[in-house]
Amino acid sequence: MALTPNTPSKQQERDAAANDGFLREVDEALRQDDLLRIGQRYGKPLAGLIIAGLLGLAGYLYWDHTRNQAAAELSERTILALDRLGSGGVAADAAARDLEPLMKEGGAGSRANAAMLHAAILQEQGKSDLAAKEFAALAGDSTAPQPFRDLALLRSVSIQFDTLPPAEVISRLKPLAVPGNPWFGSAGELTAIAYLKMGQPDKAGPLLAAIGKDEKAPRSVRGRVRQLAGQLGYDAGVDMQQIEAAGKNAAAAPAPAPAAAPAAKQ
Template sequence: MALNLPSKQSPERRRAAEEDVLMREVDDAVRQDQYSDFARRYGKPLVAAVVLGLAAFAGYLYWDSRQEAAMEQRSETLVGALDQLQAGNLDGAVEALAPLEGEGGGAAIQAALVEAGVAMEQGRAEDAAALYGEIAANADAPQLLRDMATVRQVAATFDTIEPAEAVERLQPLAVPGKPFFASAGELLAMAYLEQGKDREAGTLLAAIAKDETQPDGLRSRARQMAGALGVDAIEDVDAVLEDMRAPQGGAGPAQ
């Protein structure tokens, strides 16, 4: 059986192949020269950029670890102060919070709230009001804490400020659905009474009494005050009577 042997290449095809190989070698040489030229021109700046990038990344990792460590330390300081507070050691709680004085961030705001609460507990209403005022005016503090501080500051200074000032500060917060509606509303009602606006006070107290999201004790107090002002705050008479009987165990009259 005959084998088909490859025929010899023609001179033209061999010449074309040799030229193709030569062009590839030339391209490789040109490319290598280009890489060498690029390395000579930009090699050092690129190396410097890489080194600086690595240094910046290492610096960030160091900064992040320091920030995390500082946050843990602040948290431990707050926990220690709260432990002292729970134990009834008010002075110890304030002393434990000393490292957080002058610092920014949420931990410092929480520390100021604790200090203000201690001041109120110790009868230092003026000091407490000053701390609450700082928190209320702190644009970096969460709005919820600023609103709470506003309510507590008004409460701490209620006997010394004009009713009009209390009304101005509390009206934006004494709105149904807002977090401090009931606490701000009670104070606002008291300010209305100081101004002789009994109807406004009674209407606001009735709204608090009808708000089922509020604690039962607070609603009961608001209902009684609204009734005393001539405003009906009772929606379900049977439910109110049941609540009134609850502290006595709900037992009916003896047979």
């Protein structure tokens, strides 16, 4: 007799499906119960963290927008002051007044830039004492960027050079009058002249020679110090005899003949 396969009956299939559904419902209920317990235990702290994060993000976005807007306003006001300055005359006074509040607003760089421009206007107006005072104040401002402070120091000393004791000039410019400093040429030239005022050519000559050989120094400064160094007997990187010979040859050369007048039209 043939054996029949051992297949589940339809009732068994229905029972198995019911069991699977029941197990899924139980598992779902357990998960919901776990989530409910987690929510009851950690819901408030999590909500607080989310709210705090959103508030922090909103605050940062507002601060960034306000900062950018303030920077744009400062830039616009500085540009307006420069436009007035370019007109000269009475407009320079208006530009100086526009810059005065900017010297107290914005970041350190913006304040230093406004202070530098304001002092430069005073110098152009012949108010040298006030200009030197403002340049000196900027040079001593520890919050200002160093390039502004260095330039302000150089400007203040150059304005007061004729009235300052040579020793004070040398002392104040000492940080700048060193090879490698961006202001070595200008600061070194003033320092060397101060040494000459003190009767110390042995200190002025080597400094002038070093400036004359410094390719980063302004060409106009190198030309002046090379001539002075040569007069003191120091090698500044050029042959002074050749320069003098070239000058004599140029002076002795005959003047070029005048160009012939164009022929008159018939």
